[in-house]
Structure formats: C-alpha cells, structure tokens
Amino acid sequence: MTDEDRATPRDPRLLASVVLDRDSTRHHHGSDDDGLRAAEAALKTAAEPEATFKDVMSAGGRMTLGVLFGLALIDSVDNAMFTVFAPDIRESLRISSSAVAVVGALAGVMVSLGALPLGSLGDRFRRTFIAGLCTLGWAVAAAGLGLVQALWQLVIVRIIAGLGKANEGPIQGSLLADTYPPAGRGRVFGVHRSALPLGIVLGPVLAAAVAVAVPGDRDAWRWAFAVLAVPAVILALGVLRLPEPARGRFEQEALLGGELPPDPDALPVTLAAAFARLKKIRTFYFVMAALGAFGLCVTTVPIYLSLILEDHFGQGVEARGMIGAVTALGGLIGAALGGVYSDRLFRRSPEACLYMGSGALAALGVGFGIQAYAPNVAIYVVVGLITSAILFFGLVPLTLVVASVTPTEFRATAFALVGLYLALVGGLGGALVTGLAEESWGARAAIAVVAPAASVLAGIILASSAGHLRGDIARAAADLLEERTERLRLARGDEMPLLQVSHLDFSYGPVQVLFDVSLEVRQGETLALLGTNGAGKSSLLRVISGLEHADRGAVRISGRTVTYADPATRVKLGIVQVPGGRSVYPNLSVSDNLLIGGYTLLGDSRNLEQRAHDVLERFPLLRQRLDQPAGTLSGGEQQMLGLATAMLLRPEILLIDELSLGLSPVMVQEVLAIIEGLKADGLTMVIVEQSVKIALSIADRAVFMEKGQVRFEGPAHELAHRDDLVRAVFLGKGAGA
Numbered sequence: 026m027t028d029e030d031r032a033t034p035r036d037p038r039l040l041a042s043v044v045l046d047r048d049s050t051r052h053h054h055g056s057d058d059d060g061l062r063a064a065e066a067a068l069k070t071a072a073e074p075e076a077t078f079k080d081v082m083s084a085g086g087r088m089t090l091g092v093l094f095g096l097a098l099i100d101s102v103d104n105a106m107f108t109v110f111a112p113d114i115r116e117s118l119r120i121s122s123s124a125v126a127v128v129g130a131l132a133g134v135m136v137s138l139g140a141l142p143l144g145s146l147g148d149r150f151r152r153t154f155i156a157g158l159c160t161l162g163w164a165v166a167a168a169g170l171g172l173v174q175a176l177w178q179l180v181i182v183r184i185i186a187g188l189g190k191a192n193e194g195p196i197q198g199s200l201l202a203d204t205y206p207p208a209g210r211g212r213v214f215g216v217h218r219s220a221l222p223l224g225i226v227l228g229p230v231l232a233a234a235v236a237v238a239v240p241g242d243r244d245a246w247r248w249a250f251a252v253l254a255v256p257a258v259i260l261a262l263g264v265l266r267l268p269e270p271a272r273g274r275f276e277q278e279a280l281l282g283g284e285l286p287p288d289p290d291a292l293p294v295t296l297a298a299a300f301a302r303l304k305k306i307r308t309f310y311f312v313m314a315a316l317g318a319f320g321l322c323v324t325t326v327p328i329y330l331s332l333i334l335e336d337h338f339g340q341g342v343e344a345r346g347m348i349g350a351v352t353a354l355g356g357l358i359g360a361a362l363g364g365v366y367s368d369r370l371f372r373r374s375p376e377a378c379l380y381m382g383s384g385a386l387a388a389l390g391v392g393f394g395i396q397a398y399a400p401n402v403a404i405y406v407v408v409g410l411i412t413s414a415i416l417f418f419g420l421v422p423l424t425l426v427v428a429s430v431t432p433t434e435f436r437a438t439a440f441a442l443v444g445l446y447l448a449l450v451g452g453l454g455g456a457l458v459t460g461l462a463e464e465s466w467g468a469r470a471a472i473a474v475v476a477p478a479a480s481v482l483a484g485i486i487l488a489s490s491a492g493h494l495r496g497d498i499a500r501a502a503a504d505l506l507e508e509r510t511e512r513l514r515l516a517r518g519d520e521m522p523l524l525q526v527s528h529l530d531f532s533y534g535p536v537q538v539l540f541d542v543s544l545e546v547r548q549g550e551t552l553a554l555l556g557t558n559g560a561g562k563s564s565l566l567r568v569i570s571g572l573e574h575a576d577r578g579a580v581r582i583s584g585r586t587v588t589y590a591d592p593a594t595r596v597k598l599g600i601v602q603v604p605g606g607r608s609v610y611p612n613l614s615v616s617d618n619l620l621i622g623g624y625t626l627l628g629d630s631r632n633l634e635q636r637a638h639d640v641l642e643r644f645p646l647l648r649q650r651l652d653q654p655a656g657t658l659s660g661g662e663q664q665m666l667g668l669a670t671a672m673l674l675r676p677e678i679l680l681i682d683e684l685s686l687g688l689s690p691v692m693v694q695e696v697l698a699i700i701e702g703l704k705a706d707g708l709t710m711v712i713v714e715q716s717v718k719i720a721l722s723i724a725d726r727a728v729f730m731e732k733g734q735v736r737f738e739g740p741a742h743e744l745a746h747r748d749d750l751v752r753a754v755f756l757g758k759g760a761g762a
C-alpha cells in the first residue's frame with residue numbers, strides 16, 4: 026500500500042466528501058490543495074477495479090461497440106474510396122482535378138462544422154436517434170453519389186455525407202463513454218478509433234473488388250458507393266435499436282453508489298454555458314490548446330508527405346494509395362496498444378496517461394520530419410507505419426483524459442470541440458504555415474521544420490496540464506455529489522429555498538470576480554446584497570439571471586437546476602432582473618416600452634395588455650404618462666418603468682440592481698413604497714443597494730460581499746450592528762448613505 030493509498034479513504038463516497046471538504050478549504054484559504062488531487066487519483070482507482078476487455082464488454086454489451094465501430098468503418102472506407110476513385114469521378118462528370126479535390130475536402134469541412142451543433146443536440150436528446158438519423162442521411166448520400174451527373178449534385182451529396190459523418194466524434198464518443206465503464210474506456214476508444222486506419226486499408230480493396238466485378242466500366246465507382254449504402258442502412262437501423270445509456274451513469278455509480286434518478290425537468294444546456302464551463306476546466310483548456318498546435322502538424326503535413334512520394338520517388342496514384350493503405354496498418358496496431366496502455370496507465374495515475382498522450386504527440390512530428398527525408402520508398406513506408414502507430418497510440422489517451430474531466434451533461438459538446446480544434450484551428454493554421462514554409466524551403470524542409478516544432482509544442486502544452494488533472498477530475502466528482510444532495514432534498518419533499526446559489530465561481534476572461542459564493546433566498550424573503558465597490562454584486566445577479574455563465578457552481582430555483590439554462594428560460598421560470606440605471610427604449614412611449622419589454626422576454630403576447638393593466642395599478646405615476654416618450658421620464662420614473670416591465674413577467678423572484686442609484690430622496694421614497702407593496706404581497710426579492718440604511722429598512726436578511734466572497738450572511742438587523750462591515754461599505758462608496 027502506498028502513502029497515497031493510506032492517506033485517502035477507499036470508499037468512493039467518502040472520498041468525494043474529502044474532495045468537497047478540501048475544495049472548500051482551498052476556496053477559503055485560497056491555496057491549491059495537493060491532497061485534493063491525491064484524493065481524486067485514489068477515487069479513480071478505488072472506484073474501478075482492473076477489468077478485462079471481456080468484463081468491459083459484458084458491462085456494456087458488444088452491440089454498441091460493434092455497431093459504432095461499423096459506422097466509423099464505413100465512414101473511413103467512404104473517404105478512402107473517394108480518394109481512390111477521384112480520377113474516375115473527374116472523368117465521368119467531366120470536371121477539373123481541383124474541383125474533385127475541393128469536393129473531397131468538403132466532407133471533412135462539414136464534419137468539423139457539423140460536430141458542434143450535433144454535439145449540442147447530443148447533450149439534449151437521444152444520441153442513438155441522432156446517430157441513426159445521421160447514418161441514414163449518410164446512406165442516402167452514398168447511394169446518391171452513385172447517381173450524380175453534375176458537379177453541383179456532387180457537392181450536395183458530399184455535404185450531406187460530411188454532416189452525416191459529423192456525429193462520429195461527439196455522439197458516438199459520448200455514447201461509448203456512457204455505455205462502457207471507465208476502467209475499460211481506453212480499450213473501447215482504441216477499438217473504435219482503429220476503424221479509421223482499417224477503413225483506409227479496406228477502402229482501396231473494396232474499390233478494386235468493384236472494379237473487378239464491373240470490368241471496363243468507367244462508372245464502376247457509382248456501384249462502389251451504392252454498395253456502401255447497404256451496410257450503412259443496416260447499421261443505421263442497428264444504431265436506432267441500441268440502448269440509450271444515462272449520461273454519466275458510471276461516474277454516478279462510482280461516486281454515488283447508483284444512478285441519479287432521471288430528472289424529467291432537466292433544462293437544456295446552452296452552448297454558451299457549456300463553453301464558459303469547459304474553458305475553465307484547466308486540463309480541457311490545455312488539451313484544446315495542445316490540439317490546436319498539434320493540428321498544425323497532423324492535418325496538412327500528410328498531404329505534403331504524399332507530394333514527396335510523387336516528386337522525389339516518382340510514385341503514381343495507385344502506388345501512393347497502396348503505400349497509404351500499408352502505413353495505415355500501423356494505425357491499427359497503435360490504436361490497439363493505445364487502448365490497452367491508456368487504461369493501464371490511467372488506473373495507475375491519470376497523469377501517466379496524459380504523459381503518454383503528450384509523448385506521442387511530440388514524437389509524431391519528429392517522425393514526420395524523418396519520413397520527409399527518407400532515402401527510399403521502403404524506409405518511407407517503415408517510418409510511415411511507425412508514425413501512423415504513434416498517432417493512434419496518442420489519440421486514445423487524450424480521449425480518455427477529456428472524458429474524465431468534462432461534466433457528463435455536456436460531454437458530447439466537449440468531444441465536438443476536440444475535433445473542431447484539431448481540424449479547424451490546427452488544420453487552417455497548418456495549411457497556412459506549412460504552405461508558406463513549403464514555398465520558401467520546399468516540401469521536405471517545410472515538413473522537417475513545421476511538424477516537429479508544432480508537435481513538440483503540443484506535447485509540452487499537454488504535459489504542462491498534468492498538474493491540474495486530478496483537481497479537475499475531483500471537481501467534476503464533487504459537482505456530481507452536490508447535485509445528488511440537492512436532488513435527494515427535493516425528492517424527500519424538504520422545503521427548498523426559492524433561490525439557491527451554490528459554490529459559484531465566475532470570471533470575466535482571466536479575471537475571477539466571484540469566489541465560491543453560496544446563498545439561499547427563501548420564498549417571500551427580501552434579501553439585501555451589500556458590499557464594497559467592485560465586490561461582485563452586479564456580477565452575481567447577472568450570473569443568477571443567466572446573462573453571464575458561471576465557471577463553476579450551481580444556480581437553482583425551487584430546487585430546479587438552471588445553471589446551464591439561457592436567460593429567457595430563467596425568465597419563464599420566474600427569475601427576473603431589473604437592470605440598474607436607465608434601461609428603457611427612450612423613443613418609445615411608456616406603454617410601448619411595457620408591451621415590448623414584456624413581449625421580447627416572454628416571446629409571445631400572452632395577455633400582455635391585461636397584465637400591463639394590472640401592473641399599472643401599482644404605478645399610478647406611470648399610468649399618467651403612458652403616451653409620453655420614455656426618454657423624457659425622470660431617472661426615478663425610468664426606474665419605475667423598469668420595475669413595472671419586470672412585474673409584467675410575473676416573477677417568482679425579482680433581482681433589483683442599484684435600486685436607488687441617482688434618485689432624489691423623494692423619488693427614493695416612492696420607489697421604496699412600491700417595493701414594500703411587492704414585499705407585502707409576498708414577492709421574493711434580492712436587492713443590491715448602495716445605501717445600507719435603505720437596504721436594511723426593507724430587507725429581512727442581508728448578505729455582505731467583499732472581493733467576490735460572502736463575508737457576512739444573517740438577519741438584516743444583525744448586520745446593522747456589524748460596524749466593521751457597514752464602515753467598509755461607507756468607505757468603499759466614499760459617500761454617506
């Protein structure tokens with residue numbers, strides 16, 4: 026037993042509570058806690074005993090991997106066949122070589138473009154349905170390819186084919202992660218990835234077989250693609266019948282001892298919220314940066330390597346295809362070894378698995394550099410076999426690392442981003458950099474410079490994320506545990522706070538302004554949010570109402586998690602914010618302001634007139650000015666109009682920023698009278714207010730914030746006696762309240 030084992034409990038649930046405790050200690054003391062990382066490493070090993078591939082298959086069933094492998098294989102075969110048949114397609118359709126090349130690249134571009142929307146859909150809807158539909162579309166495109174007569178038709182079918190293929194990374198990746206236990210995921214990803222090199226080998230074989238079957242036919246390629254449509258349809262039907270696993274089920278079982286019951290009220294994750302969260306997962310951020318750099322090397326360099334085969338070794342199209350197929354065999358071996366070793370290393374230590382990936386990334390570019398200067402074809406092929414093996418050996422652990430640090434709610438989006446960075450960021454950059462280098466120095470020197478530089482840089486970036494890996498895994502685990510605690514509270518029928526903010530971190534770009542903020546507001550309560558200048562009060566309100574997205578933590582309304590929901594959804598659930606300052610359409614009349622404000626936020630005109638009529642009962646002053654342009658209202662009247670518009674939305678909880686800012690004392694009294702009326706009617710409110718006196722006169726409870734942290738929370742009358750805090754607000758504002 027190692028020291029690490031002794032220092033951390035073996036029971037996953039106990040471990041997760043260690044994680045939570047240590048995480049909160051880290052927040053309070055502001056220090057990074059090594060113990061947290063050690064705990065999470067043990068969590069991984071404790072939760073998952075070593076499993077044979079047979080165990081892994083019996084846990085998830087062979088069907089899912091079999092069908093998804095089949096899908097990946099026909100995708101790859103299709104690509105390979107398109108390359109092989111490119112000259113025939115060119116002749117049949119009487120189009121130029123460059124047109125065929127552009128169309129050939131089109132499918133790849135569509136894979137990149139389609140991945141993100143598909144990933145986002147995959148985080149919301151049945152992934153088996155999406156994958157099935159994409160494959161059916163793909164099958165239609167393959168059959169259609171056999172029928173095309175003109176370039177534009179070719180473009181359309183290849184666009185459809187590319188979109189169909191785009192499900193592979195995000196949808197199939199996340200399905201695999203949720204179907205097979207983490208202890209065997211490396212091997213599962215390895216098998217799935219090996220479909221790509223296998224397709225490169227089989228594509229030319231199938232093409233040759235069809236050419237033999239239809240001898241002398243210039244249109245043999247049409248038959249080849251039509252043939253491919255048959256297994257595609259069968260696989261599409263197969264994927265539609267696959268079981269849809271719950272998202273994150275293995276993580277839940279390991280940590281919580283069972284799956285969380287499905288949440289029928291779960292709200293869709295918005296892309297913006299997923300991005301905000303993902304970019305704050307440091308390991309993920311580093312992986313993306315590394316892949317951007319790696320893409321410089323891996324997307325365009327192989328094309329220049331192929332040019333070298335022609336220019337320096339005089340190899341024609343067929344020979345080049347053959348060499349491509351032979352070197353792809355290395356990829357098969359690499360993917361298999363990558364799967365076995367990444368599982369083994371991850372079990373031992375997640376960092377080791379990461380280093381395996383970074384070492385492979387770095388080695389690949391060096392391998393390409395050597396391949397570019399191969400003295401003859403034989404050495405070129407041998408080095409090509411090795412580089413192909415290294416590539417697939419390195420991609421598997423990366424997938425495993427990404428799966429382990431990303432929240433399971435948007436793992437498909439995370440997988441989509443991986444592909445996007447590699448292909449678009451790296452690919453476009455690679456085309457530019459390698460192209461410029463090739464023009465100046467020739468293909469060989471360009472490869473020898475660009476490929477090692479980019480891939481060693483990628484390896485270094487990736488390796489330097491190792492220090493964050495355990496902490497990121499631990500935080501993903503802790504978030505899951507916290508979600509479970511809240512769901513249990515809800516299921517038990519405990520009285521839930523109307524608003525709950527839990528362990529919230531938030532940053533503007535690199536600058537963090539909220540640190541582990543937690544607070545609760547009960548039904549009917551008025552909470553004053555006080556604090557020094559720049560303490561983060563407005564930012565907190567913006568995160569609650571969804572105008573900004575948290576780096577970490579949760580926002581719930583009546584126990585329902587809205588953390589990843591968009592502002593409009595939150596408005597519909599009753600979270601309504603009255604923005605600070607003058608927030609009216611100045612050229613529109615007061616009544617139009619009300620109606621438009623209500624319409625844009627509600628998205629329809631549901632009884633708006635009636636609602637406006639009801640709301641105006643409270644705002645007699647506005648009623649007298651209904652036809653007056655809002656811009657001509659005084660500051661206080663505009664503040665009232667903002668309040669009235671918010672009330673039109675029938676909020677469950679009203680968030681008011683800077684209630685009395687810039688108002689005359691008389692106007693303050695009028696606004697306060699309205700707020701008191703709302704309070705008497707039982708409306709729940711959070712009020713950010715500069716004046717402690719005003720705030721404490723209407724609030725039941727107060728929260729005092731300083732430098733992004735909650736310093737005091739308690740009954741309003743208690744805060745009135747905390748001279749230190751009250752003085753801080755006075756001093757912070759510099760003016761009396």
Ligand SMILES: Nc1ncnc2c1ncn2[C@@H]1O[C@H](COP(=O)(O)OP(=O)(O)OP(=O)(O)O)[C@@H](O)[C@H]1O
Pocket residue numbers: 533538556557558559560561562563564565
């Ligand atoms: N859009 C923004 N971009 C970058 N930084 C911002 C942005 N808005 C606010 N900040 C910074 O975030 C921190 C918190 O600001 P916030 O407005 O939330 O504080 P506050 O408590 O409402 O302050 P005040 O009472 O002075 O309005 C401040 O340091 C501020 O400079």
